[in-house]
Amino acid sequence: MASLTSAKLCFLPYCLVILLYVSSPNWVAFPYATSTSHTEAKALLKWKASLFLNQALNNLTWYDPPTHNINATNSSTTNPKPGTSPCTWTGVSCNAAGSVSKLTLSTCGIQGTLHEFSFLSFPNLEYLNLSLNKLFDVIPPQISYLSKLHHLDLSQNQFSGKIPPEIGFLRNLRFLSLSDNTFFGNIPNEIGNLKSLVYLALSYNNLSGLIPPNIGNLIKLNTLYLNNNHLSGLIPKEIGNLKSLVKLGLNSNQLHDSIPASFANLSNLEILHLRDNQLSGSIPQELENLKNLTKLYLDTNQFSGYLPPNICQGGKLTNFSVFRNYLTGPIPKSLKNCTSLFRVRLDQNQLTGNISEDFGIYPNLDFIDVSHNNLYGEISHNWQKCPKLTALRLAGNNLTGSIPPEIGNATLLHELDLSSNHLVGLIPMGFGRLTSLERLMLNGNQLSGRIPSEFGSLTNLDYLDLSTNKFSDSIPSILGDLLKLYHLNLSNNKLSQAIPLQLGELVQLNELDLSHNSLEGSIPSVMSNMESLVTLNLSHNNLLGSIPSSFEKMHGLSYVDISYNHLKGPLPNINAFREAPSERLKGNKGLCGKVGAMLPPCNAHGSKKDHKVIFSVLAVLVLLFALFTIVFAIVQIKKKHQDTKQNHMHGEISFSVLNFDGKSMYDEIIRATEDFDSTYCIGKGGHGSVYRVNLSSGDVVAVKKLHLLWDGGIEFQTEFFNEVRALSEIRHRNILKLYGFCAHKRHLFLVYEYLERGSLAEMLSKDEEAKDLGWSKRVNIVKGLAHALSYMHHDCLPPIIRH
Ligand SMILES: *[C@@H]1O[C@H](CO)[C@@H](O)[C@H](O)[C@H]1NC(C)=O
Ligand SMILES: *[C@@H]1O[C@H](CO)[C@@H](O)[C@H](O)[C@H]1NC(C)=O
Ligand SMILES: *[C@@H]1O[C@H](CO)[C@@H](O)[C@H](O)[C@H]1NC(C)=O
Ligand SMILES: *[C@@H]1O[C@H](CO)[C@@H](O)[C@H](O)[C@H]1NC(C)=O
Ligand SMILES: *[C@@H]1O[C@H](CO)[C@@H](O)[C@H](O)[C@H]1NC(C)=O
Ligand SMILES: *[C@@H]1O[C@H](CO)[C@@H](O)[C@H](O)[C@H]1NC(C)=O
Ligand SMILES: *[C@@H]1O[C@H](CO)[C@@H](O)[C@H](O)[C@H]1NC(C)=O
Ligand SMILES: *[C@@H]1O[C@H](CO)[C@@H](O)[C@H](O)[C@H]1NC(C)=O
Ligand SMILES: *[C@@H]1O[C@H](CO)[C@@H](O)[C@H](O)[C@H]1NC(C)=O
Ligand SMILES: *[C@@H]1O[C@H](CO)[C@@H](O)[C@H](O)[C@H]1NC(C)=O
Ligand SMILES: *[C@@H]1O[C@H](CO)[C@@H](O)[C@H](O)[C@H]1NC(C)=O
Ligand SMILES: *[C@@H]1O[C@H](CO)[C@@H](O)[C@H](O)[C@H]1NC(C)=O
Numbered sequence: 001m002a003s004l005t006s007a008k009l010c011f012l013p014y015c016l017v018i019l020l021y022v023s024s025p026n027w028v029a030f031p032y033a034t035s036t037s038h039t040e041a042k043a044l045l046k047w048k049a050s051l052f053l054n055q056a057l058n059n060l061t062w063y064d065p066p067t068h069n070i071n072a073t074n075s076s077t078t079n080p081k082p083g084t085s086p087c088t089w090t091g092v093s094c095n096a097a098g099s100v101s102k103l104t105l106s107t108c109g110i111q112g113t114l115h116e117f118s119f120l121s122f123p124n125l126e127y128l129n130l131s132l133n134k135l136f137d138v139i140p141p142q143i144s145y146l147s148k149l150h151h152l153d154l155s156q157n158q159f160s161g162k163i164p165p166e167i168g169f170l171r172n173l174r175f176l177s178l179s180d181n182t183f184f185g186n187i188p189n190e191i192g193n194l195k196s197l198v199y200l201a202l203s204y205n206n207l208s209g210l211i212p213p214n215i216g217n218l219i220k221l222n223t224l225y226l227n228n229n230h231l232s233g234l235i236p237k238e239i240g241n242l243k244s245l246v247k248l249g250l251n252s253n254q255l256h257d258s259i260p261a262s263f264a265n266l267s268n269l270e271i272l273h274l275r276d277n278q279l280s281g282s283i284p285q286e287l288e289n290l291k292n293l294t295k296l297y298l299d300t301n302q303f304s305g306y307l308p309p310n311i312c313q314g315g316k317l318t319n320f321s322v323f324r325n326y327l328t329g330p331i332p333k334s335l336k337n338c339t340s341l342f343r344v345r346l347d348q349n350q351l352t353g354n355i356s357e358d359f360g361i362y363p364n365l366d367f368i369d370v371s372h373n374n375l376y377g378e379i380s381h382n383w384q385k386c387p388k389l390t391a392l393r394l395a396g397n398n399l400t401g402s403i404p405p406e407i408g409n410a411t412l413l414h415e416l417d418l419s420s421n422h423l424v425g426l427i428p429m430g431f432g433r434l435t436s437l438e439r440l441m442l443n444g445n446q447l448s449g450r451i452p453s454e455f456g457s458l459t460n461l462d463y464l465d466l467s468t469n470k471f472s473d474s475i476p477s478i479l480g481d482l483l484k485l486y487h488l489n490l491s492n493n494k495l496s497q498a499i500p501l502q503l504g505e506l507v508q509l510n511e512l513d514l515s516h517n518s519l520e521g522s523i524p525s526v527m528s529n530m531e532s533l534v535t536l537n538l539s540h541n542n543l544l545g546s547i548p549s550s551f552e553k554m555h556g557l558s559y560v561d562i563s564y565n566h567l568k569g570p571l572p573n574i575n576a577f578r579e580a581p582s583e584r585l586k587g588n589k590g591l592c593g594k595v596g597a598m599l600p601p602c603n604a605h606g607s608k609k610d611h612k613v614i615f616s617v618l619a620v621l622v623l624l625f626a627l628f629t630i631v632f633a634i635v636q637i638k639k640k641h642q643d644t645k646q647n648h649m650h651g652e653i654s655f656s657v658l659n660f661d662g663k664s665m666y667d668e669i670i671r672a673t674e675d676f677d678s679t680y681c682i683g684k685g686g687h688g689s690v691y692r693v694n695l696s697s698g699d700v701v702a703v704k705k706l707h708l709l710w711d712g713g714i715e716f717q718t719e720f721f722n723e724v725r726a727l728s729e730i731r732h733r734n735i736l737k738l739y740g741f742c743a744h745k746r747h748l749f750l751v752y753e754y755l756e757r758g759s760l761a762e763m764l765s766k767d768e769e770a771k772d773l774g775w776s777k778r779v780n781i782v783k784g785l786a787h788a789l790s791y792m793h794h795d796c797l798p799p800i801i802r803h
Contacts, residue, residue: 162184258279283308419465
């Protein structure tokens with residue numbers, strides 16, 4: 001609300017000026033101008049006057065040069081002086097005769113429609129580029145008057161309606177792009193008349209119906225993009241006539257049936273993109289003839305049968321993607337020496353055969369996924385010879401043998417997924433060299449021996465799953481060095497001895513599963529340092545003793561399973577335990593507590609219990625005190641708010657900062673930010689701006705200054721108090737800590753913990769920083785957000801967000 005209003009205020013003087021021109025009484029028509037360029041100037045100004053009044057119109061400096069008229073702005077009406085020529089105007093080019101031939105108005109930010117665009121006035125227009133603006137509504141049929149047009153680019157606007165069939169009269173069109181708008185209805189048959197077309201893109205619209213077969217008449221086409229629409233029916237076999245076609249994108253539609261055999265004639269094709277349709281049948285072997293093919297995407301369809309064995313006959317294939325189909329038979333044999341390969345996805349099919357020697361050495365291969373097929377054989381020694389491989393996925397097959405030791409040479413690997421196979425033996429020496437690994441999945445095999453302590457050098461790991469194997473001996477304490485771990489699953493092995501204390505270092509860990517092992521000893525109390533933990537499964541082990549009371553600080557925890565151990569004593573008083581169903585607690589020696597409904601109450605025994613009581617009483621007292629302080633402060637502020645209403649001369653301060661003295665803190669913040677000078681501002685949001693404040697103590701805090709609205713005061717104060725109340729009561733890893741707040745006649749602000757690096761939006765808007773923020777990090781951010789939200793929904797009392 002607030003920022004919107006201020007934006008309006010900023011624009012206001014400008015809007016007034018424009019309104020003056022438009023509604024100026026100077027509306028008398030000039031004598032009829034005969035020159036084409038004057039008609040064109042007039043038509044341009046008339047259209048400009050129909051556009052939305054936004055700042056982008058400043059970009060259209062369409063008026064006479066100010067030399068012969070110092071009241072230049074006055075000529076920006078719809079009536080240019082006789083003799084005005086638009087040839088020097090922004091985005092306008094003319095031919096030798098001084099008539100407009102080219103309009104390049106892409107990325108200008110203009111907003112409006114083409115209704116006032118007088119097509120008839122531009123008989124010599126050859127090039128019209130309005131892409132990347134905010135133009136909307138239909139394309140008027142009069143567009144057909146632009147009979148000399150050869151380039152028409154209206155992509156990335158908000159045009160809608162049907163594509164006018166009249167577009168078929170533009171016989172000279174060589175380039176036509178209407179992509180990325182919201183056109184609906186059928187593709188008009190008249191498109192087939194545009195025989196000069198070289199480039200046709202109608203992608204990212206809402207087009208439906210069939211692809212008109214006469215598109216096969218456009219024999220000069222080099223590029224045809226109809227992807228991301230709702231097109232249905234068959235792929236017309238006539239597309240096979242387009243022998244010049246180099247790029248064909250029909251992906252993300254609802255096309256049925258098989259690929260026409262006529263595609264064999266598209267011998268210049270480099271990119272064939274048919275993914276995400278409902279295509280079926282087998283992939284025509286004739287595609288082998290397309291020797292220039294570099295990118296072939298057929299995934300997410302219903303193809304069956306065998307892959308063409310010589311699919312890489314041309315030796316240029318880089319991207320080959322056929323995942324999520326019903327393909328059977330062997331891996332195509334031409335893939336073995338297809339050294340151009342860069343990204344390969346054959347996963348989620350029913351491919352069969354022994355893959356031990358199906359793949360060769362690929363100098364450029366970056367990513368290969370053959371997971372979830374019916375392949376058998378051993379892991380090839382060739383993978384580690386692919387110098388650029390970053391992801392190798394062989395999961396969910398019938399692979400046997402052991403992991404080749406040379407895999408340690410594939411030092412660029414970020415992801416290695418060998419899960420759900422029949423691999424045996426030890427994790428080979430040399431694994432520690434895979435220092436780029438972020439995700440390692442070896443689960444669901446029959447690997448044995450110790451988990452090597454070499455794992456300690458895999459410090460980039462964030463996902464480690466070794467579950468359902470036969471690993472034995474102790475959990476190496478060095479796993480505590482993998483500080484980026486987010487998910488750790490060691491369940492269903494034969495691990496023994498105590499849980500290493502070092503695991504407590506894993507402060508990023510969200511999911512820990514150590515279940516179904518033979519772990520002994522007690523649960524280390526340092527485990528409660530895993531402050532991000534959400535899911536904890538320790539079930540089916542031999543753990544002894546009581547659950548450390550320090551677990552009560554694990555407020556993020558929402559799932560615990562401690563069943564089938566030898567645990568006793570009281571359950572920690574947090575939701576995760578309180579709400580755990582009995583099957584996640586049963587099978588222990590002597591758990592007690594009011595919390596789990598079916599557990600017996602804890603009997604008082606000894607001083608330990610007394611300590612607990614004293615501790616809880618203390619905690620309650622502290623809480624009560626804190627609450628009292630907040631309530632008191634709120635009452636004070638409300639009172640003062642009323643006072644200020646009566647006496648506006650008083651600028652009293654209400655300040656509550658946990659460890660600071662209110663008045664001096666207020667002064668210090670004002671001083672440190674030079675009364676909220678914009679140089680200290682590190683971010684702006686809907687309700688306020690955030691400042692970085694260096695306190696004299698050396699501490700750095702973030703101060704969020706809420707917009708103060710003269711009239712919306714009450715509403716704002718309510719919002720302010722809500723935020724204070726909510727934030728002062730919660731503590732969660734993914735939610736900023738609130739130190740205090742200030743309510744003053746001049747300022748309303750909140751004092752937060754300061755975190756480096758600014759806002760996510762800002763990071764994402766800078767290419768360099770956005771690149772640093774890889775997908776796995778983004779996933780972690782999203783998960784963190786989800787946890788914070790989930791916490792606010794379910795885990796804090798009372799919930800901050802109600803359903
Ligand atoms: C004016 O045009 C430039 C590029 O031509 C564009 O970057 C800018 O965003 C436009 N201004 C507005 C207000 O849209
Ligand atoms: C500019 O406008 C002023 C009135 O605002 C007028 O007196 C003056 O003659 C105009 N100058 C020209 C060159 O039209
Ligand atoms: C524009 O022209 C009108 C009369 O045609 C005049 O009153 C006005 O002052 C002019 N505006 C400017 C900015 O000179
Ligand atoms: C239209 O302008 C955009 C943005 O400048 C450009 O990317 C595009 O290639 C242009 N279209 C044509 C047909 O030249
Ligand atoms: C696109 O078409 C679908 C149905 O074909 C419709 O549900 C959807 O609302 C349309 N979207 C737009 C933006 O027109
Ligand atoms: C390929 O083109 C030739 C000549 O234009 C034609 O005779 C043949 O039938 C076409 N092939 C297919 C498979 O359509
Ligand atoms: C394939 O590409 C090459 C080089 O880019 C080109 O010379 C050739 O004409 C293309 N077409 C065929 C059918 O090989
Ligand atoms: C692969 O080997 C076959 C013969 O074994 C050969 O015809 C083909 O050209 C080779 N392809 C590449 C890309 O080297
Ligand atoms: C296809 O390959 C190119 C490199 O040739 C790569 O940059 C691109 O990301 C790949 N695209 C997909 C969807 O795999
Ligand atoms: C693995 O092979 C066995 C027989 O050797 C077969 O029964 C089983 O279905 C195969 N599993 C997969 C995932 O292919
Ligand atoms: C798979 O092929 C390799 C090499 O050709 C061979 O050594 C191995 O025995 C085969 N595996 C099976 C299960 O047939
Ligand atoms: C790969 O690893 C093996 C054993 O781990 C080693 O002997 C060899 O020198 C390494 N380098 C290459 C290029 O294979």
